[in-house]
Amino acid sequence: MQFGIFTVGDLTTNPTTGHTPTEHERITAMVAIAVKAEEVGLDVFAAGEHHNPPFVPSSPTTLLGYIAAKTERIILSTATTLITTNDPVKIAEDFAMLQHVSDGRVDLMLGRGNTGPVYPWFGQDIRAGIPLALENYALLRRLWREDIVDWEGQFRTPLQGFTATPRPLDGVPPFVWHGSIRSPEIAEQAAYYGDGFFANNIFWPKEHYQTLIGLYRARFEHYGHGAADQAIVGLGGQVFMRAKSQDAVDEFRPYFDNAPVYGHGPSLEDFTEQTPLTVGSPQQIIDRYAGMRDFFGDYQRQLFLMDHAGLPLKTVLEQLDILGGEVVPVLRKELAKNRPAHVPDAPTHASLTAAVSAAGHAADPAPAPVRARLG
Incomplete structure (x- = not known):
């Protein structure tokens, strides 16, 4: 079980002091938070991608590459990488490069984004969000798994004899999580490829996310990747x-x-009653999050949003001390109890490399274009 934090990088005025951090202050704070996350024993630091105020992380791979040089162990991820408005070629190359500079400590979460104006800024139409997500990811997989790619689709210029560089570290692409808060098509896509599904379980009641995760688990099994309870889920x-x-x-x-x-x-x-937001003592947090398995089954990754809404850096670092020192050690034990032996851990570069070595090749379990079940 992996525990970590994610940041959306909002630039928000502190309502108790009236201070609004500069962009430089906020970016510097995110680096300090990532370093602290490793120091307190967390497993993952993930940064969002936004191209509009009040958010600052427009280039998460640049941020994560810098953090990689300042850390040794923590997995670096995104929350999310916009598969709809980024060129799949650039995603393939950026994350392969990040693999190399971090010695494999990288995965990524793909998402469509929920800010409409971003699409035309990058030459796309939000009404094509789902088709963009499906086509761009199908190309991204090929760019990581094939040395030479010939490709033609609907949304970008064709490729002829193209090789994305650098190649993935050890010939093993980064593990992909597909993030969604509302789209069954994205749960279907994650299941089709046998990838991870991340439900950003922070805005709506648990029943909503139970439906999405239940769909993902059922379709994961349908496509032959394992039993439903072996699907790779993050919250x-x-x-x-x-x-x-x-x-x-x-x-x-x-x-x-x-x-x-x-x-x-x-x-x-009202918000804490209806969503997983929990404000209280460490024991209250432990009780609330140890119970997530009752609703969603055994899962692999739990990320917390800690540095938002104008909270000062000093307070966030204090929160991380509590999270890493008092909460996560107990949650690790609680969520390990009665966990079936056949339920896998979250994939890492080491585990994926070992699996490829055992199989003798970097097999793609689903090479054909995904046909999402829309009903």
């Missing part, structure tokens, strides 16, 4: 902690009330 989460639960609520409330995503909407109490 998002949000927490804020203090030793005393009321202190956590009192401190976090102004940040919640003014957050750019959910501020000025439901009350903190």
Whole structure:
């Protein structure tokens, strides 16, 4: 079981001080947070991709490459990489390069994005979001698995005799998670290829995500990748902690009330009741997240959003100390209890390389274009 954090890189005014960090301050803070995440024993740091204010991480591979040089162990990922508006050729080359500079400590989460204006900025139409996601990923897989690619599709110019460079480290592409909060087609795509499915379980009630994850698990088994409970699932989460639960609520409330995503909407109490956001003591966080398996089955990756809504860097680093020191060690033990032996861990470069070596080749389990089940 992997535990980590993800950042959306929002540039938000601290409602308690009125201070708005500069872009440089925010980017520097994200680097410090990633380094701290490794220091406290977390497994994953993931950065989002955004091209619009109030967000700053427009180039996550640049950020992660710098973090790779400052860390030794932590897995570097994205949350998300926009498969719809990025050129698959550039994704293939950027992440292969990141594999090499990080010694394989990299995977990525693909997503469509939910900001409409971004599509025309990159020459695309949001109404083609699903077809773009399907076609671009089919090409991305080939670019990583074939040394020479001839290709023609609907959304980019054809390729003739093209080789993406550098080639993936050890001939093994990065593991891919497909991220979604609402689209069954993306769950279908993840299942078809035997990839991971990440449900960013932070906005809606659990029943919504149970439906998406249930679909993914059933179709994963349908396509012959293993039993449904062997599918590779990741979840998002949000927490804020203090030793005393009321202190956590009192401190976090102004940040919640003014957050750019959910501020000025439901009350903190309503939102914590209806979503996995948990504000309280470390034990409350442990109890809430140890119970996620009851709703979603055994899963492989749990990421927390910790540095949003204007929280100052000092507070975020304190939160990471609590998360890594008091919460995650207990959750590791709780979520390992009664975990069936046949349920796999989250793939890493080492495990994927070993699997390829055992098989004798980098087999593609689903070389044909995906035909998503839309019903």
